[in-house]
Amino acid sequence: MSNPSLLILPGDGIGPEVMAEVRKIIDWYGAKGGLTFDVTEDLVGGCAYDKHGVPLADATMAKAQEVDAVLLGAVGGPKYDNLDFSVKPERGLLRLRKEMDLFANLRPAQCFDALADFSSLKKDIVAGLDIMIVRELTSGIYFGEPRGIFEEGNERVGINTQRYTESEIDRVARAAFELAMKRGKKLCSMEKANVMESGILWREVVTKVGEDYPEVALSHMYADAGAMQLVRAPKQFDVIVTDNLFGDLLSDAAAMLTGSLGMLPSASLGAPMANGRPKALYEPVHGSAPDIAGQGKANPIACILSFAMALRYSFDQGAEADRVEAAVEKVLADGLRTADLLGEEGVQPVSTSQMGDAVVAAL
Amino acid sequence: MSNPSLLILPGDGIGPEVMAEVRKIIDWYGAKGGLTFDVTEDLVGGCAYDKHGVPLADATMAKAQEVDAVLLGAVGGPKYDNLDFSVKPERGLLRLRKEMDLFANLRPAQCFDALADFSSLKKDIVAGLDIMIVRELTSGIYFGEPRGIFEEGNERVGINTQRYTESEIDRVARAAFELAMKRGKKLCSMEKANVMESGILWREVVTKVGEDYPEVALSHMYADAGAMQLVRAPKQFDVIVTDNLFGDLLSDAAAMLTGSLGMLPSASLGAPMANGRPKALYEPVHGSAPDIAGQGKANPIACILSFAMALRYSFDQGAEADRVEAAVEKVLADGLRTADLLGEEGVQPVSTSQMGDAVVAAL
Ligand SMILES: CC(C)[C@H](C(=O)O)[C@@H](O)C(=O)O
Numbered sequence: 001m002s003n004p005s006l007l008i009l010p011g012d013g014i015g016p017e018v019m020a021e022v023r024k025i026i027d028w029y030g031a032k033g034g035l036t037f038d039v040t041e042d043l044v045g046g047c048a049y050d051k052h053g054v055p056l057a058d059a060t061m062a063k064a065q066e067v068d069a070v071l072l073g074a075v076g077g078p079k080y081d082n083l084d085f086s087v088k089p090e091r092g093l094l095r096l097r098k099e100m101d102l103f104a105n106l107r108p109a110q111c112f113d114a115l116a117d118f119s120s121l122k123k124d125i126v127a128g129l130d131i132m133i134v135r136e137l138t139s140g141i142y143f144g145e146p147r148g149i150f151e152e153g154n155e156r157v158g159i160n161t162q163r164y165t166e167s168e169i170d171r172v173a174r175a176a177f178e179l180a181m182k183r184g185k186k187l188c189s190m191e192k193a194n195v196m197e198s199g200i201l202w203r204e205v206v207t208k209v210g211e212d213y214p215e216v217a218l219s220h221m222y223a224d225a226g227a228m229q230l231v232r233a234p235k236q237f238d239v240i241v242t243d244n245l246f247g248d249l250l251s252d253a254a255a256m257l258t259g260s261l262g263m264l265p266s267a268s269l270g271a272p273m274a275n276g277r278p279k280a281l282y283e284p285v286h287g288s289a290p291d292i293a294g295q296g297k298a299n300p301i302a303c304i305l306s307f308a309m310a311l312r313y314s315f316d317q318g319a320e321a322d323r324v325e326a327a328v329e330k331v332l333a334d335g336l337r338t339a340d341l342l343g344e345e346g347v348q349p350v351s352t353s354q355m356g357d358a359v360v361a362a363l
Numbered sequence: 364m365s366n367p368s369l370l371i372l373p374g375d376g377i378g379p380e381v382m383a384e385v386r387k388i389i390d391w392y393g394a395k396g397g398l399t400f401d402v403t404e405d406l407v408g409g410c411a412y413d414k415h416g417v418p419l420a421d422a423t424m425a426k427a428q429e430v431d432a433v434l435l436g437a438v439g440g441p442k443y444d445n446l447d448f449s450v451k452p453e454r455g456l457l458r459l460r461k462e463m464d465l466f467a468n469l470r471p472a473q474c475f476d477a478l479a480d481f482s483s484l485k486k487d488i489v490a491g492l493d494i495m496i497v498r499e500l501t502s503g504i505y506f507g508e509p510r511g512i513f514e515e516g517n518e519r520v521g522i523n524t525q526r527y528t529e530s531e532i533d534r535v536a537r538a539a540f541e542l543a544m545k546r547g548k549k550l551c552s553m554e555k556a557n558v559m560e561s562g563i564l565w566r567e568v569v570t571k572v573g574e575d576y577p578e579v580a581l582s583h584m585y586a587d588a589g590a591m592q593l594v595r596a597p598k599q600f601d602v603i604v605t606d607n608l609f610g611d612l613l614s615d616a617a618a619m620l621t622g623s624l625g626m627l628p629s630a631s632l633g634a635p636m637a638n639g640r641p642k643a644l645y646e647p648v649h650g651s652a653p654d655i656a657g658q659g660k661a662n663p664i665a666c667i668l669s670f671a672m673a674l675r676y677s678f679d680q681g682a683e684a685d686r687v688e689a690a691v692e693k694v695l696a697d698g699l700r701t702a703d704l705l706g707e708e709g710v711q712p713v714s715t716s717q718m719g720d721a722v723v724a725a726l
Pocket residue numbers: 090093094248557558587
């Protein structure tokens with residue numbers, strides 16, 4: 001049997017730095033952990049634009065379709081802010097999501113015990129928080145047509161289209177129910193069915209899929225109320241399922257509740273491939289942070305935990321995923337902090353690379 | 364000169380209860396405050412549906428167009444959950460917004476000193492918080508066509524359209540810049556220009572309008588980052604301007620930061636009428652809260668402060684608005700709390716009506 005294959009796309013800003021630490025973990029697995037990956041590396045985002053004039057070359061796209069999993073760092077930076085919409089760094093990421101058909105974006109918002117004080121929320125509101133947001137990732141207003149800026153009379157009009165078919169809602173709802181079955185058996189679906197017809201269809205299909213999961217307690221909430229409840233009492237939630245745009249805002253708000261964005265991974269999953277593994281892309285929730293890029297200040301943990309998600313969801317190595325997560329918890333409990341996590345009495349920051357080394361040592 | 368006119372639409376759930384307390388304030392102004400309003404009352408929402416089969420009768424709509432200001436309680440309730448989309452209680456509210464062309468929705472998120480402990484956020488993060496969200500209210504995905512649920516192949520598809528013209532963006536941006544000039548001269552505009560063309564146009568037009576307000580420091584933020592920053596460090600903001608849908612979520616999240624939803628008013632303003640006053644509707648941010656309706660538990664302060672906003676924005680009575688706000692702060696400082704604000708040592712709740720009486724006494 002051939003080794004599992006990984007395409008690594010470090011991207012822009014702090015992407016390459018944090019990915020270098022993941023490489024250490026991958027190397028550790030090859031040398032001592034009994035798991036060898038076939039790794040190739042390529043460009044995405046601004047660096048791909050610099051080289052190819054597009055944020056994702058066709059050859060890279062083709063590679064992404066072939067491998068067992070893609071690991072992405074981050075894309076974007078001020079240098080690319082004035083590029084045309086069609087070649088902005090983000091389009092590279094969006095192309096990967098769309099062409100790999102990664103419809104289920106899993107965004108855990110978990111509060112690490114050692115870090116609960118970093119939240120802007122009161123400790124008792126967030127300590128022990130562990131929610132999973134399942135965001136639809138390949139449809140909705142991100143991709144709907146018509147879209148663009150058009151002339152109308154003597155002015156311009158900006159148009160985007162929210163579009164969801166029943167089958168698109170069905171498959172992401174199923175992914176969310178499956179996760180809920182493995183967790184607390186509680187699923188909350190969020191939309192604006194009081195204002196949007198696409199939300200009415202969303203609610204109807206999710207309810208229908210729920211009939212196949214009688215053990216899961218399903219509830220529905222308008223997305224604005226959802227934003228409120230995430231701030232007020234996030235621990236009321238277990239799994240949340242929502243559309244692409246609401247998911248973008250709600251998962252970022254949920255991530256921020258934990259107080260440590262540098263800690264949060266994500267997985268984007270599609271349909272099973274011939275080998276039974278789902279198409280998959282893993283990336284940290286944080287962005288490319290151009291302001292601190294190249295200074296050894298970035299926290300590599302979100303990217304490391306994204307690799308742990310790959311172990312769990314792509315390679316069926318749940319025990320190894322647990323091991324990486326435990327190693328991360330250990331270094332945090334030992335008091336190691338990168339520069340994004342300062343403020344505690346007497347703590348000196350470690351560099352990106354020191355943090356990566358510590359995680360490897362803890363494995 | 365005739366008296367200023369007010370149309371009162373108490374609506375559903377706790378709407379009538381909280382509005383009854385506003386009536387006490389209006390009566391006080393008539394008897395002792397030297398300000399007499401011509402008040403008419405009518406139905407909106409579920410109660411209008413019960414009587415007329417529609418959530419807003421044409422005659423009510425016509426009245427709303429004629430008066431100097433509309434004051435609304437809240438709409439909706441479980442009884443109406445299964446009504447057809449076109450006659451749901453919310454459609455009454457949306458019709459008022461659309462036909463009165465109330466394009467600028469002002470949603471202050473203010474943390475009252477006496478109540479900072481009620482926030483789920485740490486006290487130092489929210490104490491003294493005072494931001495103003497200006498949400499576009501008559502366009503975007505709430506009203507764009509095409510919309511609906513359509514057959515496509517052998518399944519259904521739910522469609523809504525985000526649409527913004529340059530002039531729609533221009534006028535709400537101007538409203539926001541004007542407010543910023545009267546406040547901290549700082550405006551942050553939020554959209555998803557990295558993903559949506561309507562966001563690109565939004566950013567471009569807001570930037571252009573900014574040239575007319577060189578004193579205002581204008582910044583732009585993606586709406587997902589905005590959701591994060593509102594949770595992380597809300598005091599960084601002064602005025603925020605954003606579209607209808609983002610504004611719905613972001614203003615609710617911001618409202619919840621303060622910990623006391625029962626305290627937050629809103630104003631929805633349109634173009635000036637012949638008498639120079641803007642078309643205007645005032646309503647509390649909270650909903651109809653059917654679970655506590657009729658029990659004397661509701662907090663009338665949000666509705667009272669909505670009336671204060673009417674004094675300020677419709678009737679040019681800034682000093683009287685200050686007076687009502689000061690009366691509210693006094694009763695809070697005196698320790699009066701409705702049932703939504705319990706938890707402090709030894710505090711007994713007062714009823715909706717006791718709270719209203721106390722505010723009148725403090726005037
Ligand atoms: C970079 C951007 C296109 C992206 C999105 O809006 O989906 C990001 O915010 C995310 O959530 O992954």
